[in-house]
Amino acid sequence: MxxxxxxxxxxxxxxxxxxxxxxxxxxxxxxxxxxxxxxxxxxxxxxxxxxxxxxxxxxxxxxxxxxxxxxxxxxxxxxxxxxxxxxxxxxxxxxxxxxxxxxxxxxxxxxxxxxxxxxxxxxxxxxxxxxxxxxxxxxxxxxxxxxxxxxxxxxxxxWEDADRRVVPEATGKTVIDADDGEEGGGVDGDGGHGADGDEASRPD
Amino acid sequence: MxxxxxxxxxxxxxxxxxxxxxxxxxxxxxxxxxxxxxxxxxxxxxxxxxxxxxxxxxxxxxxxxxxxxxxxxxxxxxxxxxxxxxxxxxxxxxxxxxxxxxxxxxxxxxxxxxxxxxxxxxxxxxxxxxxxxxxxxxxxxxxxxxxxxxxxxxxxxxWEDADRRVVPEATGKTVIDADDGEEGGGVDGDGGHGADGDEASRPD
Structure with missing residues (x-):
């Protein structure tokens, strides 16, 4: 890159x-x-x-x-x-x-x-x-x-060795397991870009 | 713009x-x-x-x-x-x-x-x-x-109606009065881009 x-x-x-x-x-x-x-x-x-x-x-x-x-x-x-x-x-x-x-x-x-x-x-x-x-x-x-x-x-x-991956989309909040493409754990929080340990980074 | x-x-x-x-x-x-x-x-x-x-x-x-x-x-x-x-x-x-x-x-x-x-x-x-x-x-x-x-x-x-202006330079921290180009008040703080009210935004 x-x-x-x-x-x-x-x-x-x-x-x-x-x-x-x-x-x-x-x-x-x-x-x-x-x-x-x-x-x-x-x-x-x-x-x-x-x-x-x-x-x-x-x-x-x-x-x-x-x-x-x-x-x-x-x-x-x-x-x-x-x-x-x-x-x-x-x-x-x-x-x-x-x-x-x-x-x-x-x-x-x-x-x-x-x-x-x-x-x-x-x-x-x-x-x-x-x-x-x-x-x-x-x-x-x-x-x-x-x-x-x-x-x-x-x-x-x-990204390598990810557990999960966000699928970019026009309207939605889709997170899939990175390995198999199945819907996986979501990301808590605001869905904005902020991730502070007690928001998006909190295990769900 | x-x-x-x-x-x-x-x-x-x-x-x-x-x-x-x-x-x-x-x-x-x-x-x-x-x-x-x-x-x-x-x-x-x-x-x-x-x-x-x-x-x-x-x-x-x-x-x-x-x-x-x-x-x-x-x-x-x-x-x-x-x-x-x-x-x-x-x-x-x-x-x-x-x-x-x-x-x-x-x-x-x-x-x-x-x-x-x-x-x-x-x-x-x-x-x-x-x-x-x-x-x-x-x-x-x-x-x-x-x-x-x-x-x-x-x-x-x-920028309009500024009191002061930073002069971009390779090595230096130069702030001038915006009106007349003379060296004016500096900006306190780290000189980074962070400005939090008690750093760069503090009157000097």
Whole structure:
């Protein structure tokens, strides 16, 4: 689907309690929109559990890691580093350069800020990228960036080892067993895209 | 920028406290990515305040409404209704049809689920649309949908009546007064895209 060897999303900073849903949504968005792996700070265990649970049920491959060395991960990354920030260059201006940078098979690290990020991150990043230069949502910025990075190809990916699969349809809520195509367990919750552990990810 | 007369995002359902950040991010994403207006449930006053504050400082036009009649808004909408849901048709398959539907100047209502949405919404919607058929984030789904609806044109919009403007740059955090181009007040917080009232939206 993409030319980079591996596309990894790093959630930089996490405040337990307050940031749980945002961090979970960063992870689920990374998974749904084509990244290979997400790295959370090691105090984000609850978010990691939710993303792993969704991966177990809806398929992968997708990896979730908890790490306590975020600064070192960025500093020592062998490959291209993109930092998503409202101060960065316009995504429409640099997305082609980012794709070019990983075309040789480089690994790509996409850093999504939570708490205040250190200035060193701006300096280390090969690309500081703004999905608009407006304050909005790190989840929205990540989503648009991934969709543009992959030029929409991520929407056609196949999922492996899924227990269940949603059948897209004009009016309906159909979930089938992924193996045999029979109607299987549904997904609780709002049917929207939000999945927070106590909504769509709740076993039914 | 778009052919619809007005593009409105409706946040369906809100649980005060628990949903504050998600609802705020829905509103800020709607603003940043080209919608004209967001409608929140009337119990989401805190989120409305944050989005209005960002609009005051970073420009518009963008309207925020609090309404207690969400069902009626959807039922009586004169124009096209899109409902974003993981059960819907694939965005890549129907985005062209949605654009075609509003090309005559129709108003477009985009419904973003929070709590459980009623079945009547699936039936009333002209399009139930899935940004992937995976559980992820309503903010991510909205962001990708808007970027595709507007085919990227929303990224080039000009902002009116802004106090300040971020200057996109490769390495830096430059905010200028919107009127005279002089360096002005900065934006506190992480410099990411997240803006939650106590981060980027805090007056400096």
């Amino acid at each position: 993409h030319d980079a060897r591996e596309v990894v999303v790093l959630r930089y900073g996490h405040r337990p309690g307050r940031d749980d849903r945002m961090t979970t949504h960063v992870g689920l968005t990374a998974r749904a929109l084509g990244a290979d792996r997400v790295i959370f700070p090691d105090n984000a265990g609850q978010s990691a559990e939710t993303v792993r649970d969704i991966t177990d049920r809806f398929g992968g491959p997708f990896a979730v890691e908890l790490r306590d060395d975020q600064k070192a991960i960025v500093r020592n990354w062998e490959g291209t580093v993109v930092h998503l920030t409202m101060y960065g260059e316009r995504v429409q201006d640099v997305e082609g350069d980012v794709r070019e940078s990983v075309r040789g098979g480089d690994d790509l690290l996409i850093v999504v800020g939570g708490e205040k990020v250190p200035w060193a991150l701006y300096e280390r990043a090969d690309f500081n990228v703004g999905v608009t230069n407006q304050p909005h949502s790190e989840v929205a910025g990540l989503a648009v960036f991934l969709d543009r990075l992959f030029e929409g190809a991520e929407l056609d990916r196949e | 778009h052919d619809a007369r007005e593009v409105v995002v409706l946040r369906y359902g809100h649980r005060p406290g628990r949903d504050d950040r998600m609802t705020t991010h829905v509103g800020l994403t709607a603003r940043a990515l080209g919608a004209d207006r967001v409608i929140f449930p009337d119990n989401a006053g805190q989120s409305a305040e944050t989005v209005r504050d960002i609009t005051d400082r970073f420009g518009g036009p963008f309207a925020v409404e609090l309404r207690d009649d969400q069902k009626a808004i959807v039922r009586n909408w004169e124009g096209t209704v899109v409902h974003l849901t993981m059960y819907g048709e694939r965005v890549q398959d129907v985005e062209g049809d949605v654009r075609e539907s509003v090309r005559g100047g129709d108003d477009l209502l985009i419904v973003v689920g929070g709590e459980k949405v009623p079945w009547a919404l699936y039936e009333r919607a002209d399009f139930n649309v899935g940004v992937t058929n995976q559980p992820h984030s309503e903010v991510a789904g909205l962001a990708v949908f808007l970027d595709r609806l507007f085919e990227g044109a929303e990224l080039d919009r000009e």
